[in-house]
Amino acid sequence: MTSAHARVIEARNITKRFGDFLAVDTISFDLLPGECLGLLGPNGAGKTSTIRMVYGFSPLTAGTLKIFGVDVSSGWRAVRFGIGVCQQDNNLDPDLTVLQNLEIFAGYFDIPRGAAREKADQLLRFMALDHRRNDMVSSLSGGMMRRMVLARALINDPQLLILDEPTTGLDPQSRHQVWEKLEKLRAQGLSILLTTHNMDEASRLCDRLIIMDHGKILVTGSPLELVREYAGNQVLEILEPADELRAFVRARELMHDNLDHRLIIYGGENDRLFESIGREYCGENCIRRMATLEDVFLRLTGRELRE
Amino acid sequence: MRIGRFDVSRRFIRVWHRNLIVYRKIWLVNFLTPLLEPLLYLAAFGIGLSALIGSVRVEGMELSYVVFITPSLLAITMMYNAFFENTYTSFVRMYYQKTFDAMLATPLSLDEVITGEIMWGATKSLIATVIMLSVVSAFGLVRYPEGLLVIPLSFLGGIAFGALGMVFTGVIPSIDMFNLPIFLFISPMFLFSGTFFPMEGLPVWAQKLALLFPLTHLVQATRWLCLGVFRVEILWGLAYLVACCLVFFPLALIVMKRRLIH
Numbered sequence: 001m002t003s004a005h006a007r008v009i010e011a012r013n014i015t016k017r018f019g020d021f022l023a024v025d026t027i028s029f030d031l032l033p034g035e036c037l038g039l040l041g042p043n044g045a046g047k048t049s050t051i052r053m054v055y056g057f058s059p060l061t062a063g064t065l066k067i068f069g070v071d072v073s074s075g076w077r078a079v080r081f082g083i084g085v086c087q088q089d090n091n092l093d094p095d096l097t098v099l100q101n102l103e104i105f106a107g108y109f110d111i112p113r114g115a116a117r118e119k120a121d122q123l124l125r126f127m128a129l130d131h132r133r134n135d136m137v138s139s140l141s142g143g144m145m146r147r148m149v150l151a152r153a154l155i156n157d158p159q160l161l162i163l164d165e166p167t168t169g170l171d172p173q174s175r176h177q178v179w180e181k182l183e184k185l186r187a188q189g190l191s192i193l194l195t196t197h198n199m200d201e202a203s204r205l206c207d208r209l210i211i212m213d214h215g216k217i218l219v220t221g222s223p224l225e226l227v228r229e230y231a232g233n234q235v236l237e238i239l240e241p242a243d244e245l246r247a248f249v250r251a252r253e254l255m256h257d258n259l260d261h262r263l264i265i266y267g268g269e270n271d272r273l274f275e276s277i278g279r280e281y282c283g284e285n286c287i288r289r290m291a292t293l294e295d296v297f298l299r300l301t302g303r304e305l306r307e
Numbered sequence: 308m309r310i311g312r313f314d315v316s317r318r319f320i321r322v323w324h325r326n327l328i329v330y331r332k333i334w335l336v337n338f339l340t341p342l343l344e345p346l347l348y349l350a351a352f353g354i355g356l357s358a359l360i361g362s363v364r365v366e367g368m369e370l371s372y373v374v375f376i377t378p379s380l381l382a383i384t385m386m387y388n389a390f391f392e393n394t395y396t397s398f399v400r401m402y403y404q405k406t407f408d409a410m411l412a413t414p415l416s417l418d419e420v421i422t423g424e425i426m427w428g429a430t431k432s433l434i435a436t437v438i439m440l441s442v443v444s445a446f447g448l449v450r451y452p453e454g455l456l457v458i459p460l461s462f463l464g465g466i467a468f469g470a471l472g473m474v475f476t477g478v479i480p481s482i483d484m485f486n487l488p489i490f491l492f493i494s495p496m497f498l499f500s501g502t503f504f505p506m507e508g509l510p511v512w513a514q515k516l517a518l519l520f521p522l523t524h525l526v527q528a529t530r531w532l533c534l535g536v537f538r539v540e541i542l543w544g545l546a547y548l549v550a551c552c553l554v555f556f557p558l559a560l561i562v563m564k565r566r567l568i569h
Contacts, residue, residue: 018569057411058569077414085412091405095329104328107321108413152409 007066008033008160008191009054014063016049016215023049025215026063031160036192038206040199040297042306046215047195048088051162054193055085068159081109084153088164090145092137098124098148099133102155109156116155123151127181143174150181161185163194167201179204199293209293213301223293230299231255231291232267236274239285245277257299266291266299313560314416321415322423323430330431341388341435345380345442352376365505368534377448378530379502381439381457382464385529386522388435389428389465390493393472394485397424401476407567421563425469425556432465433458450535457532460545464525467548470555471521477562496522501530521551 009031016024024046031037039047052058053065056076065072067079093101099120106116124130127147132140140148146166153161166182167175175198182205186192196202202209203223210220219226232255238245241263249256254273255266265277278286330337353373363375400406410420440457443449449457475488499509500522506514517523528544531537 055412077416080412080414083412087405087408087412089405089408091409093325093406093409094404095332100328104321104325105409105413107324108318108410108415110414153412156413 006033007031008035008068009037009193010064010066010069011050011054012064014050014053014065015061016046016053016058017061022215024053027212027215027217028063029210029217029220031191031193033191034189035208036186036194036206038202038209039193039195039212040197040202040209041195041212042197042301044306045212045301047212048164049215050212051164051193051195055083055162056080081156082158083160083162084156084158086146086149086153086161086163086166088168090142090149092145092148092152094136094138097134097136098129098140101137101148102152105152106155111156119155119157120151123154127151128177141174143170143177146170146174146178147181150178154185159191161190161192163192165195165197167196167198175201197297199297203293211297211300218300226296227291227293230266231295233291234267234274235289235291235295236265236277237287237289238263238265238282239287241285242281245281248277248281257303259303264295266295313418313557315418315422316416318415319419319423319426322410322420323427326423326427327430337434338438341384341438342442344384345377345439348376348380349373349443349446363505365507365530368536370534373446374448374534375505375530376503377443378457378533379500379526381436381443381461381533382500382522382526382529383497383502384435384439385432385461385464385525386468386493386496389432389467389469390472392428392431393424393469394476394488395482397428397473398476398479398482398485400424401567402482411567417564417567418560421473421560425466425473425559428469428472429462429465432469433462436461449533453532453535453537457529460525460528460532463545463548463552464521467521467525467551467555470552470559473559474555474562477559477566496520500526502526521548524548 007030009029011030012028013026014024014028015022015026027050029037039050041047049058053060054067054072056072056079060073068082070079072079093104096104102120102123103113103116106119111119121130124133127150129144129148129151132144137145137148150166163182167178170178179201182192186205192205194201194205206223208220208222209226211218211226219230221229240261246258246263249258249263249265257264265274274288278288357372360372363370363372365375407417407420411417437458440449440454444451444454471492475485479485479488499513499517500520501517502522506517506523509517524544524547528541528548531541
């Protein structure tokens with residue numbers, strides 16, 4: 001169970017079924033050492049179900065899943081010694097102080113008391129929570145709680161960090177602070193698996209992304225590759241487009257989305273084309289911008305609400 | 308270690324220890340109830356009711372009402388401490404605080420988490436019993452050294468009632484619904500287990516029914532130990548409580564797994 005393994009995660013045709021509902025449908029993927037892999041998808045895409053299988057919480061319905069080369073179904077305990085998990089809820093122990101949260105959690109990993117205190121001190125400094133060490137966790141702000149959950153997930157020096165929506169619900173300042181910490185960890189060579197529906201987070205942190213929907217993998221690639229391939233360089237957004245423009249776009253078979261009050265044209269490899277569209281069809285209702293991961297995401301997973 | 312379908316190692320002690328640390332934080336408050344409650348009861352029953360009742364005949368022994376009721380209070384304390392710890396308090400940890408979810412991302416199994424919780428419930432039962440025993444002993448209501456055996460008995464009773472509580476925690480949809488098992492099981496036991504009046508006062512069919520209550524056996528065993536009289540009923544009581552543990556404990560593990568592992 002060392003990082004010498006070629007793959008940190010090796011998932012082959014893993015499936016998770018809840019009664020009639022197929023949450024994860026026969027997906028395969030790898031996570032390489034030192035890599036940050038992001039699972040992207042709308043609510044109910046199967047992201048959380050996937051990572052719960054990875055840390056040995058949910059039994060697999062079918063398929064095989066190896067972490068550090070160990071089968072997670074039979075070797076879940078050994079696997080959990082090597083991973084740190086930030087679950088979606090801030091499930092810190094509200095009955096305990098900041099420091100106690102870390103020390104007691106360390107005990108679950110058989111870390112001796114002295115070593116636990118040392119590690120806890122180090123993590124509290126790293127997460128800038130040192131001054132709150134003796135406070136109850138319920139008195140922490142949302143951003144501090146998240147950093148604290150992250151600190152707790154690192155108490156066992158994991159080789160794999162699993163983050164389920166690490167910055168959901170945080171204000172921009174706190175979010176950036178969490179990203180900064182995660183970037184430092186990544187630079188230290190920690191392997192990371194994260195789920196998110198924050199596109200900035202995915203582009204900023206992840207080496208590689210898997211976009212999922214309805215339990216299946218739609219596409220996988222680096223953030224940049226995905227943007228290039230599925231949204232092009234640039235995007236032209238036209239508010240209340242004229243019917244002629246809609247017809248023009250259809251006739252030229254341009255990559256586009258035709259919405260009620262808005263037309264989005266992807267691909268701007270051909271600058272002239274965008275310029276001529278701009279001249280002929282646009283007044284002030286046109287916006288030309290860089291293509292983003294959000295464009296890719298919406299194109300691939302659709303625009304309907306998931307509730 | 309795997310025992311059949313269960314995955315329990317000594318790691319459950321970590322969960323137990325977590326609860327101990329939280330308990331110690333407010334130990335004074337936690338100590339106060341078992342310290343003062345017996346005084347309240349003894350005042351009410353010893354001064355108030357005793358005047359009306361005088362003495363009670365139990366299986367050929369003439370006991371003052373206070374002597375009769377003291378072991379009942381001890382047994383009820385054992386039941387309450389374990390049962391309420393593993394219902395309301397465990398439910399809060401499981402459902403609201405998501406403490407179990409966090410533990411299940413570490414090398415702990417769910418069976419160890421639940422075992423740790425039940426053992427903690429039994430420990431609370433033991434602590435409360437020790438405190439209460441010292442209070443009532445100050446009034447000379449317990450015979451020693453036999454009375455000391457009440458302490459291990461409180462741990463056994465604690466496991467039985469804690470595991471029973473944990474079974475309800477595993478199946479109850481919301482915390483308010485604990486009222487139902489309390490009304491259906493705990494209150495009848497509290498009243499009809501030979502606690503406040505001897506079982507002989509009940510019609511024969513009710514006496515037989517009351518023998519099914521684990522509290523009946525806990526009360527009897529506690530009573531004979533407090534009186535320093537060794538009777539075969541003590542052994543029957545112990546056997547019945549062990550049987551309850553053997554049924555409720557695995558059942559608690561099964562229903563909690565069904566509830567939490569998806």
